[in-house]
Every structure is written in C-alpha cells, then in structure tokens.
Amino acid sequence: MRIGVFICECGTNIAATVMTQKVADAALALRDVYHSESIQYTCSDPGQRTVMAAVQKHNLDRVVIAACSPRMHETTFRRTVAKAGVNPFMMEMVNIREHCSWIHDDTDEATEKAIDLMAMGVAKVREEVPLFTSKVPVTSEVLVIGGGVAGIQAALDIADAGIPVTLVEREPTLGGNMARLDKTFPTLDCSSCILTPRMVEVKHNQDIRLIVNAEVEAVRGYIGNFEADIRKKATCVDEEKCTGCYICVEKCPSKAPDEFNAGVGESKAISIPLPQAVPLVASLRKEHCRRYIKGKCGVCEKVCPADAIDYEQEDRIFTDKFGAIVVATGYELFDWKTAYPNLGGGHYPDVITAMQYERMLSASGPTEGHIRRPSDGAEPRNIVFISCVGSRDESIGRPFCCNVGCMYLAKQAILTKEHIPDSQSYIFYMDMRAVGKDYEQFYRRAQRDAGAIYLRGRVGKIYPLDGKLMVMGADTLSGQQLEVAADLVVLATGFTASDGAAELAQRLNIPYDQFDFLSESHPKLRPVETTTGGIFLAGTCQGPKDIPDTVAQASAAAAKVIGLVSRDEMETSPMVAEVNHMRCIGCWKCIEVCPYKAIEKQKLRDGRQVAIIIESLCQGCGICNVACPPSVVSLRGYTDNQLISEVVEVLR
C-alpha cells in the first residue's frame, strides 16, 4: 500500500490560513504515506500533471487530495488519478477550504485542524477497495408536466429531436396563463396569435402524446428510469368523440364561474375554456352540474350530436416509463382580498385584478374587448393602476418582486389609451423595473405616447364616494399626499406558486423554497436542473418571470433533456449499498426505509430469505446502512470500517 498526499494552496484561499507545507510534512510521518507535497493550484493543468507524475514516480496506489469541497473538484481529481493508472475511487478528497481555511482566522489552529482532516483522509483511503462503475439503460421517452407556454416549448423542442414526449396538463386545454393574455410586452403582439400555433403544433406532432385533465400522482425510479402514475380525471366527455361543436355548452342550464376569464362573465357547467382550445373538447364540472347537484338533468347527453357524453366515466390511472421529467407547472396570481382590506378587500366591484382587466381587453373575452366597469357597465374614464399588490410586501410575508408587474401595467396603460382615447391612466409604482430588451423604451412609450401619469408611491386606501373610487396615495417625488377619483381600479397582483406545487415537489423528491417555488440546483450555473438527477425545471414554477425568460428556460431544459435521453445507457455510481447475505436476519427494516425502493427480498438456496440491493436503483444515500439492526448493510466507499478508522484517527 503506497499512499500519496497532495495539499492544495488554492492560491491564498487555503495558504493564507493553513500552512500547507506543514500539513504536507505531517503527512509524511503517517504510515503508508510515500509521498506528499503542497501544490499552488492542484486543479490547474500543471497541478494535475504534478499529481500524475508523482503517482507514477512513486508507484502510488492511493491518493489523498486536501483541497476544496468534493462538490467542486472530485470529478476532476478522479479523472486525474485514473489517467495515472489508479482506480478513481481510490482517491479521497479532504475539504480544507470550506471546512477549514475559509472559516478560521488563527493560522496555527487552522493548520492543526487541516492536519487532522488530512490524517482522517489517509485513514479512510487505507480501507478503500477499487470500485467500478456499471451502465444502465436509459428510457428515451420524456414526461413534461404542465401545458403552459413553458411546457409547450419544452415538449416541442424535445420532440423536434425525435424523442417521444408525454405532455400532461391539469386543465382541459393547453395554453396556461399565456392563453388568457390579450397582448404581450414589449412588442404588443397578440398573445393567442403567437401561442395558439404552438398549441396546434403540439397536437399534430407525431412524437407528442398530449393528456389533458390529468395529473401526475406518483413518481418512482431515478434518472434515466422513472416510472410515473398519471391520473386522467373523469370529465363525462369522450375526448375521441367530441367535436367541439359547442351545442352542449349553449344548451346547458347550469351556470358556473368562469375561471378562464378570471371571473369576468359566466360559464356553464359543461364548457370549453376558449375557442382555440387544444384539444377542442368540452368538459363537465360535476360540482356545478344540475345532474349531480339536483339529481336530474341530462340535456347535454340529449343534444350531443356526437354521442360523446358519458356520465359513467371514471378516473383512469396509467403508468409509464420515462427517462427524464420536465416540471413546468407555472404560477397562479396572488389572492389579494384578505391581505388588503385597505384596498376594499374585494367589496368594491370596480376594483379588479390586472388579469380580469386583461380578459376585458381581449377581443375574444367576455366583453369582446370593451372596457366596462363591473358595477354599472359604464366605460371608465379615469383608471388607476396599482403596482406591487402582494409583491415586495414584508408585512404579509411576500418580500419578492413579481418581475412582470411594471411592464404589464405599462402595456395595459398603452392599450387603455387605444381602447378609450379620452381616458387617463394613473399608475402608482414604487420602483420602475424595466430590465429586459426594449423594456425601457416600452415604459417611456406608456408615459410619452399613452400619457399615463406615473405616481411614485404606494396606495394607502380606497374608499367609495359618489359612485367613484377615491384612491388615497402619495407622490413621493413631489412629497404630496394625493387622491385620485377613479372610475376603475386595476391591481397588479403578484405571482404565487401554482396550487399543489409543493405536493408535486414532494412526490418528485425535488426541493422547493419557502414560497413553494421549485428550487434550481444552482442559481447561476445549474438554472434548469434540480438536485434530483433527471428532473428539470422550466418557467414560472421556479420563480416569477416573463414570457421571454420562460421560453428561454424551457428550451434550456429541453437541451438538457435531449443530452440525457439521447444516450442509450448511462454510468451509475458504484458507491451503493451492499448486504452481507451470510448475516442478514431478514427483518426488512432496510426495505421499509429505502426511499428509492431499491431493496428486494430474495430466497437463497438454503431457503433463507435475505435482502438484496438493486444496484441500478440504489442512490447510495446510506439510510439502510444506519437502519440495519445487525449492521450487515454497508455503503461502498463509506464502509463502517472506513468511517471508524477516520474517527479513531482523529481521536488518537
């Protein structure tokens, strides 16, 4: 056994606090250590060559590298020693930067700690055995969860590479929130004109299987080999037969809230959310249907010319295998009513959300593009827009910026001027955030061409007076307290994670933040990956963002997915659990605790039942190792003996 120890100076990152030469000298005094040295930058090309040369010159068979966190350079150094002919798993990294030099000031004590850490590494590497990676096949089919613009973009990009995609959407149609918008900033192109062609493309793409009214209920497996249960909810309509003729919608006697139109106007119990729906299929909501509430009715069944109504339809669950998953579950708008009693708390009909205003602006919306006050149907003249409702407000626990409010209010002010030329828009804002391409010019256009009056301040209160809404605000630039007598007030409500995002994250075993937005693996360098291999993020499920950013992220996620599933097989880590069958007592504690379902019972020839590890499923988390009562499960690369040697070393 010949061990080499290399101490990295990391420029001054380590060397300023730890006397690296002293650590190297201390290493030479340890048993089995035949070579040690201090290197300025071990990860650099010359640094790696120094390691390789030393391995060959001193005929080393194990290596300890004391440097940064293994999260940074473990792969680098495994490759380095492998090139020099040493099994890559016979290299042990010791973290003397994040765990030592960066967090200590006293040079002597830090050096002493670094020596201890290094000695523990040497003790561990002594017990190391060569390990070898194996390969597992990769399922090529991809699951995309969410059919908004992010999910559509990701699905189309992946399918363009010839990879089969299953796109699961919870609502009856593709399109998500973008389908509800009238026009989009900063170009004012019509939202549905640019989105619906993409929706149709999804429908006609041979490689995409679209499942609407469906949710992902359970996910098992691991990168390259996931298995998902998808629940297709009963809608009482046979999608194969329905032609989207609207006759049932026209004849349906049960009124229902119109969620697609954000509550502007009314819908029916059986409905099609929008004329460009994909698929163009009706769906019935039982909670509003007379047949299910009162027990009698059957109008839709009677009038349907395609015989597509099936009241007996039940939820179906099907299971499929996927190589990768893209999560694109989007956002919902913040429900402002309880948080802001000072803005009326929803009691004044003429205080509406920007999404409701958006549906009014839309030519295909419930008012056919006419701006009308909900209270009396009159055309408003003075319209007040209020930014940051439910955003940047620590007092209600929502400190983050919605990223789009500034721009969509500018857009709505411009559109308002187009719809009602003699109207006057007032926009209360706190800070103007116009950071995208052409956004600043767009904001100036709202001021200069649409004549919107920007008031830098937050609104304190709204109260009704003589048929108007008095908006009490401040203009901090002039230092004035002011009131605007408004006909209509539009609130720019912020983003929240979509309903059930946290539960889905738990099912997928991916992390999410305190606001239920899903967490990327690294905010800069791994923006579409999650910490679970094979699961990627796209769009606003990861955090508030606008359409250009959403589409860019969706394409980035697609590129990552294509890179992953276009391989036939992938390497798996050999650092997995193993069971000593001679001593296994068959208590199945390990099977109970395994989060990856990677342990099975197996009958040996002598009739005894023991636990066996399915190596392709095991992620090496080590829980079974700890749970095993007779302690016969161990984790390769982290065996009990290795860990005990480390502890013995540090206590010596």
Added chain:
Amino acid sequence: MIELTKTLEDGRELVAEIERRTGQNLAACYQCGTCTSTCTANMAFDYPPHVMIRMLQLGMVDQVMSSHTAQLCYDCMTCSSRCPVRIDVADVIETAKNMADERGLPEPERALRLFRKLFLRNVSRHGRLHEASLLFWYNVKSGTLFNDMSLVPLILRKKKVHIHPTRIRNRREIRRIFSVVKNYPRLKK
C-alpha cells in the same frame, strides 16, 4: 444643500438612539410612501412622514426634531399599521419629538409644547375638553394674556364656547387612564 458625508456622520449617534429606543431599523424603509398616503394629519405637516424617515436615513436629525410634523403627529398609528416593511413610523416620529423635548426645544415650537401640555391637563380634569379654560390658561402661560380677546364676545354669543365645563360622569376612570399611560412605556404591537 447638505454635505452628505458630514450630515451622515453628525447625525449617526442620534439616529442610532432613535433606532435603539424604537427597536426599528430605518434602513428597511424603501420610500414607498404608504405612510404619507394614509396619513390623517399630513395637511398640517411641514414634512410628510416618508420624508421624515428619509431625512433620518440621511442623518438630518435636527430637521426632524425641530419639524412641525414631530410636534403635530397625534399618533393615530395608521402609517404604522399599513407600512409594508413594518416600521412603526408613528413611534419613530414620537421618539424624535421626545428627544427634542429632552434637549430643549427651539423657540417657535415652545407654544406647541405648551398647548399640548395644557390640552392634556384639561382633558384629564374634565374628561373632555373645556375650551374656555384652555384658552384662558394658554393665554396666561404663554404670556399673551389679551391675545384674540376681541373674539370673545362673538364666540360667546354664538355659543361656540361654554363658560362652565361639562364633565363626564366617571372622571376617576379618565384619571386612571392617564396615569396608566404615563407610567407605561409605549405598548408594543
């Protein structure tokens, strides 16, 4: 014009004192103006509430302490309850006023302080305001005995002011409220 580095340096200690007494972090204010938009006394102020906080952020403590705003704010607390970053604006303004009191007020504000003191004493005695005695004592104490005397016959004739005080029934309760408030530090939210 102020020389900002100097103003900041000079004001640092007193601003820290205000933050210490109120338990507030004034740097948290992002000048949204909610306090000003809901202020019920702003029409009488020389600086709106958000400007008071801004001036403290810039170290302009003297202006804050000698402002009319500090003297005239009557602690309705609307600003504090609506502040999105949970700064107790009313407490900050009141603390600035108290600190100004402790250090002796500049001349034009003495009248205000006197009025406030007499007003409260008047209410604590009668349970509600008795204007005639307030006017009398104010003129006596401020040394302007005959100030506005020519108006007295007019307001008496129009019955705007009564010579005899109308008192509330349970004046002991009022005195108790006053003593509790006097002996307790500000009730925290």
